[in-house]
Amino acid sequence: MCLGVPGKVVEVLESPVGMTMGRVSFSGIVKEVCLAYTPDVRPGEWVVVHVGFAISRIDEDEATRVFDYLEEMNELDEIHIPQPEAGLPGPPPPSRTGEGRPPRGPLAGPPPEPPLTAGGGS
Amino acid sequence: MRYVDEYRREEDAQAFLGAIRRRVTRPWTLMEICGGQTHTLVKFGIDRMLPEGITMVHGPGCPVCVTPLEMIDRAVAIARRPGVTFTSFGDMLRVPGSDTDLLSVKASGGDVRIVYSPLDAVTLARSHPDREVVFFAVGFETTAPANAMAVWRAHQLGLENFSMLVSHVLVPPAMEAILGAPDNRVQAFLAAGHVCAVMGYREYEPLAERYRVPMVVTGFEPLDLLQGIHMAVEMLEEGRWGVENQYARAVDRMGNRPAQELVSRVFEITDRAWRGIGEIPVSGLALRDEFAAHDALTRFAVEGIEADEPAECHAGEVLRGLMKPYDCPAFGTRCTPERPLGAPMVSSEGACAAYFHYARTEA
Numbered sequence: 001m002c003l004g005v006p007g008k009v010v011e012v013l014e015s016p017v018g019m020t021m022g023r024v025s026f027s028g029i030v031k032e033v034c035l036a037y038t039p040d041v042r043p044g045e046w047v048v049v050h051v052g053f054a055i056s057r058i059d060e061d062e063a064t065r066v067f068d069y070l071e072e073m074n075e076l077d078e079i080h081i082p083q084p085e086a087g088l089p090g091p092p093p094p095s096r097t098g099e100g101r102p103p104r105g106p107l108a109g110p111p112p113e114p115p116l117t118a119g120g121g122s
Numbered sequence: 123m124r125y126v127d128e129y130r131r132e133e134d135a136q137a138f139l140g141a142i143r144r145r146v147t148r149p150w151t152l153m154e155i156c157g158g159q160t161h162t163l164v165k166f167g168i169d170r171m172l173p174e175g176i177t178m179v180h181g182p183g184c185p186v187c188v189t190p191l192e193m194i195d196r197a198v199a200i201a202r203r204p205g206v207t208f209t210s211f212g213d214m215l216r217v218p219g220s221d222t223d224l225l226s227v228k229a230s231g232g233d234v235r236i237v238y239s240p241l242d243a244v245t246l247a248r249s250h251p252d253r254e255v256v257f258f259a260v261g262f263e264t265t266a267p268a269n270a271m272a273v274w275r276a277h278q279l280g281l282e283n284f285s286m287l288v289s290h291v292l293v294p295p296a297m298e299a300i301l302g303a304p305d306n307r308v309q310a311f312l313a314a315g316h317v318c319a320v321m322g323y324r325e326y327e328p329l330a331e332r333y334r335v336p337m338v339v340t341g342f343e344p345l346d347l348l349q350g351i352h353m354a355v356e357m358l359e360e361g362r363w364g365v366e367n368q369y370a371r372a373v374d375r376m377g378n379r380p381a382q383e384l385v386s387r388v389f390e391i392t393d394r395a396w397r398g399i400g401e402i403p404v405s406g407l408a409l410r411d412e413f414a415a416h417d418a419l420t421r422f423a424v425e426g427i428e429a430d431e432p433a434e435c436h437a438g439e440v441l442r443g444l445m446k447p448y449d450c451p452a453f454g455t456r457c458t459p460e461r462p463l464g465a466p467m468v469s470s471e472g473a474c475a476a477y478f479h480y481a482r483t484e485a
Binding site for chain 1 (some may be wrong): 123125127128129134137138141144156157158165183211238239240241242259261262264266267268271275314315316317319320342345346349352367370371372373378380381384471
């Protein structure tokens, strides 16, 4: 229930009754969202939306930190473990700007249908 | 950036897994608090790719799952009344009460409607002044600002036909209940990112200190979880405790101030019963007296309805991390998403539903 979906603010609609609303795009699907809790947000910025409310503005600089962490970790490991790791195949990581990344990550998702029928629980 | 796909790349996930594998020298048990995180772990198979010593136990962070049975019975009692339009998030409709669920009330003619946002319920109340519109306010700190705004709006607009059945719960007291239990085996927590987006993580600091436990505020994508686990393992291995923030793109230490202000304007802290866990002091929210006119509990006089948990459902053990869903004798047989015995099999965040959908029938 605490699902939060990142969306890009398209438009901020000033409200006369003190509840700022806005239009937010989720991969092209635009929905009306309450922006009262992110009063400084501007069109073009990203927010985390939960049950029709923006609860947080996404910090672009912080968003790439996970990749910086990964690189630092790998550099540290190279110092400690000089031989290459068998578990790390593939080319060097691509640029971290996010542009030009493939539209879908290849990490394996769920099976298409729940195959379990009766008889589980063992 | 789209803030989703970037955090699902396989080579980055493998790099994190390798780093976790190299860092672990002994077994550790971690709990992810939020049911959304449980689903990411199980859906992408992350829990199975972790080194053998790392055990992920699933926390109570599924509001639907921890809503006590009597609250469902109260909702059913209100929804059955003529003149009432009962609104709720979709997850709650199939949760079994003592006799029936809200979906069955709807099937037998009750006006039960699914809404996407609590503001939709306010809009309904406005456009149907002849109906009593009730919203079932279930959720953690993440959802409280939305529900607070709905009450505030209804109050401002003078909507006398809008009320809320409040069953709000708070995460830190539940974490403390888990840590303080004699059978606790959780050594580190991945704290729920969106709860912290609203509340910040100051409240967690004294808890981490008192129980000397690492806590990492963590997001919901696969790389978020993997980084959160790596950070927690690093703290465990180094013998450190405290609160660290993996999810800094959406969370800062102070949280969302405007949201916190309206929540404390509308709600006050109260004791609350958690399904399968029991009553936890100061672990929930209730409407302040000022908004008593919008409180469905007193408006429809349903406080007296009480209920006992069904003996066959082991939701309590699952929610406290003492039992895996597949250890329950009813899992996948007498309890399925179509015919659930308990809420964790119904909710999209419930651990039992995650294990069922992703075919986890054994360890």
